Amino acid sequence: MTTSIPSAETLLSFEQEINAIRDETLSKVGQADADYIRRVIRFQRGLDLSSRLVIVLGFIHPLFWVAGVLMLALAKILDNMEIGHNVMHGQYDWMNDPHINSRNFEWDIVGDGDSWKRYHNHEHHTYTNIIGKDRDYGYGLLRLSDDIPWRKKNLWQFFTYLNLSLLFQWGVAYHELAAERIFFGKRRKESHLPISRSELKSAFFSKIGKQVFKDYIFWPLLCFPVFWSVLLGNLCANLIRNLWTSTIIFCGHFTEDAQTFSEEECKNETRGQWYYRQILGSSNLEGARWFHILTGHLSCQIEHHLFPDIPARHYPAMAQKVEQVCKTHGIPYNTGSFAHQYLTVVKRVLRYSFPDKAGQEPLTNH
């Protein structure tokens, strides 16, 4: 599915107006943002530590266990999304803080932060939804566009999708490493990667080792009499986090109307064309402030793709302006409620489970 690009004049004026929104917001970034992210981190640390205690109290009443698991899941969601994802995008690098910066931050998830930055920040954000370049498109498992040839395994891809969601952190860790290439791929003579394959592999296994040690060995052993209950609690918290992050991320790029692009179309693109592609390839979710925070403001996926390194708490306000600019330039702006957007994701996964029928209208509006 590809789209025709608006005229050069339209794109130029569009680019200028999007730049103006960026500059206006950048001029406001300061103390309030530093205070905000510190507050979120402080809350997350408190929640992380107290949840471990509350899970143990499950021996008094199972409800403690349930509450502790939910608290730990929330702590992990905040760590991964509002803190980790945004900090590792460099949104807070201007603070010059030794810990809150994209170079040093590491998150509570099995995927190694440096590998994630290498692939996600670079490939996915530069080549968003370009089939063949953006490896995050369907994660190599799902067929979500008719640009990808149908194969038999796509018939049961809805179940693949459910599995991927539950095991999302493992899928992402493996995928961002480009593990297919590292473990099974051909060795290129001239690698453009700044680090070697063995370093990549060791980062991958080292991070997995640390995470497994923490959630499935250290904490359960520390609370030895309730070993299994703590282990199960940690497992559940990880699953809840996986399900939540994967659902939010699928809503950001794989809704019914999210478009894809070919490499040809994107050659020598201007900043305006790049903005345009980011908007067409992403979709937003509407909701309350707490909802935006829980998604790490990926509910404003469009703004995140336009301004990946502006502190995300500004996205909802920017979204109103971006939507207005899109309207005046006749550019589609994909936004809707969580329930509605998620339904279209499910439709899309199901729709592309089946081969194209000759003459069938593509789902996407041009």
Add this chain to the structure above:
Amino acid sequence: MTTMTDPALSPRSSGPAPLAAATGVGLRRWLASSLTQHDHFSAYFEPLIQLFLPHWSTAGWRARVLEVRTELEDVYSLVLRPAKGWAGFQAGQYVEISAEQDGRRVSRIFSISSSPAYFARTGLIELTIRVQDQGRITPWLRQHFAGGGLVTLSAAQGDFIASEGSAPLLLIAGGSGITPFRSLLQQLQRQGSARPVQLLYFARHAQHFLFREEFDRLLLDMPQFSLILLNNEDHGFISAEHIREYCPDFSARDIMICGPTPMIQAARAVLSELAVDPAQIRFEYFGAAPIDMQRANASDTLVAFKRSAINADVAAEPAQTLLDVAEQAGLKPVSGCRIGVCHQCICKKESGVVFNTKTGTYSDTGSEDIQLCISVAASDLILDL
């Protein structure tokens, strides 16, 4: 603070750590990164500790600003009380102070202008600071901390320390380069030292000399101390004549020089002309030492890649990103998108100003992380690469 020993007497060097200790450190770091995703437990707990101790930081010690004292119209002293645990200093050393300016951690390096003896007695140190023209930090510090506040202080660093023993000293100061010498003189006075000291103090104008009254008192108190004030208006820049005339026995003295870069370079040239043994001379630049390289054109900037010990001469036109400069110099920094999105090419800039091509803004002069692929040198730079 009463238990504070005089740091000048306690050597701080320690031998290589035993293997067992090294393994212990490795294990602790692994545990910390497994359990907290931070290399040190303290980094994970920092936000929680700050609830009780505002501005507490793993990057240094807290210090309270007690007073901002005006020395001259454009020079002031910060009087600081470092938190317990700060290890003290030797006369002539410097510290880095960091503070938060509109959410952003900014830092500057200053020599300590008070003596270790004074710190041992009162628990206080002083930093004497000249307001830089168009500076972002020096005017702000003065105004922001007028009513007190908290800053972060590094451990004392630097080896601009008077030689051991009692060999006579010749101190050559330029402008606010006087600050480490004030520390040294106070210390000698406090110790009742009989070491002969000759201070040659250069400044632009007669009104620009700092600590005049204090030095007058020292002159009364320390007969072996003498002071010559030389302002550039009446006496010109430093010359061999000055040394010969005001300190005829210079070749028998240990010599220390502190001041602006051109002044230090001139003083060293003069001393070399006078055939002084370089082993007798110690000197300290404000901030970064100048990059030791000739420029091809006056408008070129010099970029020093410190870790690789490579310097590059960068022409002003056409503007080149630092990533390109580094790669042309044969370095292979980690990089990715080359358009400022992926943040992989971040590198620590130790000093100098860069222009950010994405935001169209100039950086601060101090140490901070920059993205190489969207930064262009706007002054000479030192990069940790």
